[in-house]
Amino acid sequence: xxxxxxxxxxxxxxxxxxxxxxxxxxxxxxxxxxxxxxxxxxxxxxxxxxxxxxxxxxxxxxxxxxxxxxxxxxxxxxxxxxxxxxxxxxxxxxxxxxxxxxxxxxxxxxxxxxxxxxxxxxxxxxxxxxxxxxxxxxxxxxxxxxxxxxxxxxxxxxxxxxxxxxxxxxxxxxxxxxxxxxxxxxxxxxxxxxxxxxxxxxxxxxxxxxxxxxxxxxxxxxxxxxxxxxxxxxxxxxxxxxxxxxxxxxxxxxxxxxxxxxxxxxxxxxxxxxxxxxxxxxxxxxxxxxxxxxxxxxxxxxxxxxxxxxxxxxxxxxxxxxxxxxxxxxxxxxxxxxxxxxxxxxxxxxxxxxxxxxxxxxxxxxxxxxxxx
Amino acid sequence: xxxxxxxxxxxxxxxxxxxxxxxxxxxxxxxxxxxxxxxxxxxxxxxxxxxxxxxxxxxxxxxxxxxxxxxxxxxxxxxxxxxxxxxxxxxxxxxxxxxxxxxxxxxxxxxxxxxxxxxxxxxxxxxxxxxxxxxxxxxxxxxxxxxxxxxxxxxxxxxxxxxxxxxxxxxxxxxxxxxxxxxxxxxxxxxxxxxxxxxxxxxxxxxxxxxxxxxxxxxxxxxxxxxxxxxxxxxxxxxxxxxxxxxxxxxxxxxxxxxxxxxxxxxxxxxxxxxxxxxxxxxxxxxxxxxxxxxxxxxxxxxxxxxxxxxxxxxxxxxxxxxxxxxxxxxxxxxxxxxxxxxxxxxxxxxxxxxxxxxxxxxxxxxxxxxxxxxxxxxxxxxxxxxxxxxxxxxxxxxxxxxxxxxxxxxxxxxxxxxxxxxxxxxxxxxxxxxxxxxxxxxxxxxxxxxxxxxxxxxxxxxxxxxxxxxxxxxxxxxxxxxxxx
Numbered sequence: 001x002x003x004x005x006x007x008x009x010x011x012x013x014x015x016x017x018x019x020x021x022x023x024x025x026x027x028x029x030x031x032x033x034x035x036x037x038x039x040x041x042x043x044x045x046x047x048x049x050x051x052x053x054x055x056x057x058x059x060x061x062x063x064x065x066x067x068x069x070x071x072x073x074x075x076x077x078x079x080x081x082x083x084x085x086x087x088x089x090x091x092x093x094x095x096x097x098x099x100x101x102x103x104x105x106x107x108x109x110x111x112x113x114x115x116x117x118x119x120x121x122x123x124x125x126x127x128x129x130x131x132x133x134x135x136x137x138x139x140x141x142x143x144x145x146x147x148x149x150x151x152x153x154x155x156x157x158x159x160x161x162x163x164x165x166x167x168x169x170x171x172x173x174x175x176x177x178x179x180x181x182x183x184x185x186x187x188x189x190x191x192x193x194x195x196x197x198x199x200x201x202x203x204x205x206x207x208x209x210x211x212x213x214x215x216x217x218x219x220x221x222x223x224x225x226x227x228x229x230x231x232x233x234x235x236x237x238x239x240x241x242x243x244x245x246x247x248x249x250x251x252x253x254x255x256x257x258x259x260x261x262x263x264x265x266x267x268x269x270x271x272x273x274x275x276x277x278x279x280x281x282x283x284x285x286x287x288x289x290x291x292x293x294x295x296x297x298x299x300x301x302x303x304x305x306x307x308x309x310x311x312x313x314x315x316x317x318x319x320x321x322x323x324x325x326x327x328x329x330x331x332x333x334x335x336x337x338x339x340x341x342x343x344x345x346x347x348x349x350x351x352x353x354x355x356x357x358x359x360x361x362x363x364x365x366x367x368x369x370x371x372x373x
Numbered sequence: 374x375x376x377x378x379x380x381x382x383x384x385x386x387x388x389x390x391x392x393x394x395x396x397x398x399x400x401x402x403x404x405x406x407x408x409x410x411x412x413x414x415x416x417x418x419x420x421x422x423x424x425x426x427x428x429x430x431x432x433x434x435x436x437x438x439x440x441x442x443x444x445x446x447x448x449x450x451x452x453x454x455x456x457x458x459x460x461x462x463x464x465x466x467x468x469x470x471x472x473x474x475x476x477x478x479x480x481x482x483x484x485x486x487x488x489x490x491x492x493x494x495x496x497x498x499x500x501x502x503x504x505x506x507x508x509x510x511x512x513x514x515x516x517x518x519x520x521x522x523x524x525x526x527x528x529x530x531x532x533x534x535x536x537x538x539x540x541x542x543x544x545x546x547x548x549x550x551x552x553x554x555x556x557x558x559x560x561x562x563x564x565x566x567x568x569x570x571x572x573x574x575x576x577x578x579x580x581x582x583x584x585x586x587x588x589x590x591x592x593x594x595x596x597x598x599x600x601x602x603x604x605x606x607x608x609x610x611x612x613x614x615x616x617x618x619x620x621x622x623x624x625x626x627x628x629x630x631x632x633x634x635x636x637x638x639x640x641x642x643x644x645x646x647x648x649x650x651x652x653x654x655x656x657x658x659x660x661x662x663x664x665x666x667x668x669x670x671x672x673x674x675x676x677x678x679x680x681x682x683x684x685x686x687x688x689x690x691x692x693x694x695x696x697x698x699x700x701x702x703x704x705x706x707x708x709x710x711x712x713x714x715x716x717x718x719x720x721x722x723x724x725x726x727x728x729x730x731x732x733x734x735x736x737x738x739x740x741x742x743x744x745x746x747x748x749x750x751x752x753x754x755x756x757x758x759x760x761x762x763x764x765x766x767x768x769x770x771x772x773x774x775x776x777x778x779x780x781x782x783x784x785x786x787x788x789x790x791x792x793x794x795x796x797x798x799x800x801x802x803x804x805x806x807x808x809x810x811x812x813x814x815x816x817x818x819x820x821x822x823x824x825x826x827x828x829x830x831x832x833x834x835x836x837x838x839x840x841x842x843x844x845x846x847x848x849x850x851x852x853x854x855x856x857x858x859x
Contacts, residue, residue, distance in 0.1 A: 345854040355400075
């Protein structure tokens, strides 16, 4: 009888502790992001925001009452008097303006810092299942901002050169797609591409204004001669894809058999472009696989469960293969976050909880036995 | 009166142990159920290795490789070719492809923040370049490969669940060993129960009941070799104990290089016996001289014991190079520069912060943590146990202090291996979890008078339960199911 009582007391304590853990020790649903681009580390910055080409990002919300969007920013330059405005639109980058939220430098990360900036606004109801597009704009007459958003390319990093220490002269930059200083390069006498499905190169750029003149990347395969053969891939930055102190992404149809091949690139820029690198040449990163399909082109369009991403934009021109690093918050009911977790966990949550509660009950029984001895 | 109670006490202790093991089984099962597929660190690599052995390939006898192999296989795949005898390239590609498909299906990339993107990945190198489990010592994979052959492998997810079931059994074996260690440290079974409790409810250990890797096997051998070491220290060396010591140490080294930690308590126990034997030999020789004025040699039994001890020490010494030969122990620096670099790294506060984080509570392949408040609370609680332990060691009590010091040495030895390896991961100290559990239990219970200990045990259990509930429900479950990246 006593042992049964001990078991019941133990199990009851377990239930109480479990409830405490679920309700008090986890964040309230309201403080849980509805959708979040989680990536560690923040690897590539998009560059300081130019007035003419504001960056933006689309997503489909999962919860009602969209009320806050946090954007990951790194600050390059003096922030005094600087402001940023998040403009939220319905549907796409050309949709109706729903909300505006402006932050001054006191509410934005300080110079040199890399942190979240929180843009809050009047909750939007309904928002669950609806598509939104936000854009970071510069209020007033300023032409450029010290704030630069972080961007995540939807692929696996391969060659991953650090930001260089100099401007590499010349409008034409050529070389092997390889990093001789990395483990990949050091282990092989031939410079090689590390992974299959090469789908993008991102170059470290001080200034690049494609609207002034073309900025083109060309890639040749192992047996091709750039002097005579046509390139295997060619990618050109759109006029809107201006870069100031960030990475310029040249993405293209993935090269399926790129792994362990010797490839060459030629980056041709306009005269005013300033490419960052080292004594070995431009600093760049390669990206493999991935390529987030635009929602409209995706086979899963209309079948995905919200929330999900739908691509990023520059001045309204959408790129589906990358996302700005951000998180969005809605106004869920108190238990909505746990309901979402339960949907994902399914039967596991109930079975695991039962096993855990009974374990604590049996433990209590063992302890009671020890008390009596 | 005392004699008549002994069988009753024994029976009660056995019942308590049975209940503890049932509780541990259910506790481990909860972790096994709740940890989503592929969320054990390096799990896909270990399942891959076991899968090959399950297919009939041997964990040795691989072929010489060259840069030409990289034309057709990625770097991690080439290492499979180098380590496993007769493995086909198509099998390697198909296995990694199947594992990556399963990881995508089970939302690996939504859960692990540092993993960039799974779409289009064809080899493990696109998740973590060069990484492979096939250079690990072979025992775990020989065992798990046979399990897969017997119970039907093929589908990698099914294989993962089968092997996780095995991890649950290994976890129970460690809890049982913790009980045995507690029984040897004191006559009071409260301490044994405390040891088993800490081993079963230390969350990062309970989580190992649900993870496929060779860490889960090596700790079984090191835990039981600690039991044997305590027996040697306390009761002397016999052929059986020497045999067990050798076998367990060898099996540990054949499971993972971190098993080298078992040699510390075993070696010290043997040295202890030598010291004790010499003292006894001196005193008995003096007595004999006084009594019979005899100049005869030491008793034949003593000579035999010495010989056994010598053999034991030599054998243990031989295991070190053997272990190194088998596995190219990463804890052994190959150059002075490398040694200095590792030491320099190990004295940095970041090293210990990372070590503490991964020993106390980290989730989603170490990409998320328990809140700092929880870490601080655990730190204070452990510091309190440390004070209690020092108190218990300093004053006379029913504790066998020499044996407790052996547990201290075991933990320190394992920490030294972590330092030498230069990689801050909590799981590398897990082979001496049982010794750690003994120190925590002794620190919490031993300073108190015996009559107060049962209540202190309840307090210890409650503290562990609080830790566990925070770890499992607001940490592991919340991070695995509540917070996904897009």
